Amino acid sequence: MIDLERYPREITLHNGVTLVFRPMDRDDVGRLWDFFRQIPPEDKMFFRQDVSRREVVQHWADTLDYGLVLPILALEGNRVVGDATLHRQRAGWTQRVGVVRVQIALDYRHIGLGTAMVRELRHLGEKSALHYLMAEVIEEQATAVRAFEKMGFVRGAMYRNFVNDQRGGLHNLLVLLYRMSSPDDLDI
């Protein structure tokens, strides 16, 4: 079980703006839906679900289970400007693998928020007895790839023409992996 006592926590960005990181709760449907509606269409093409529909976000809120999906929101006041999720399995062969996803509002890119959210997920992953974090990124999302690599994720695999966008176009899928610490690894 992840310790959520660290939330809410304030994070200051390079431009001096202070945001609050905290887990999503049931009352966040409206502000999270607003956030997804403002994500540019070219980014939405790669979403797994149609987040333009409020009922999709409502369903997430109705079925919140932090043990399976932990969504961390970045809020400026009442506005969601970032969403990072850690997805886990309770059983099975991938129960030690956490899948991470990050989405940043257009006007909050290039000021370190994406990196801060990846760093937050990495901290949560380290605390969750996971062995690996895995991020799946479309190859064209170069800044996202760099942010993950900056945090120690390495390219695990690339699947050519593997995923399609909402218009049917094919794209390469890059799988990035971050190996968690184990006591045996640490020399310090």
Add this chain to the structure above:
Amino acid sequence: MAGTDYHCPHCGAELRGDSRKGGSRPGGTPGCPYDRLAYAVLRAGHDAIYFGAWRHMDAPALETRRGYHRIGRHLAAIGRELDGRDLPAAARDLNEAIKAHRTADPREESPDVLRLMDNALSYAHRAIDDLLHEKGLPAHQPMDFAEWYDAVEVPFRDEW
């Protein structure tokens, strides 16, 4: 940068240059640039290495060895800061830095030495950023302090 090693009288950082200039910035603005910043010693220590002479294209072997030993002391300082704290991601980064540093042998004249030293410094930077993140502070940007050093080249900068 010419000069000798000295400790900044304000933040205690191990700097290099003219100690008589300590405490004043180019342009005459008073105060050490790291003064009152969180983890000032670690940040200044990182930047002194980051902008150090060993990274210049024509650096002599002596500067490589000097940089190597300075990285070792820097990693030890980060280790002292992390000691007793439950920050596994930061500990992992520091561990990777130590591994890279141990693998490098500054007595060899090989490009691998510089690459491994660069890796060690990069992991060290990440560990410092982990510490800053836990305080809710932005990541350390060495280029914000470049004017303090003999920074000839501007490294690539990109933030998501």
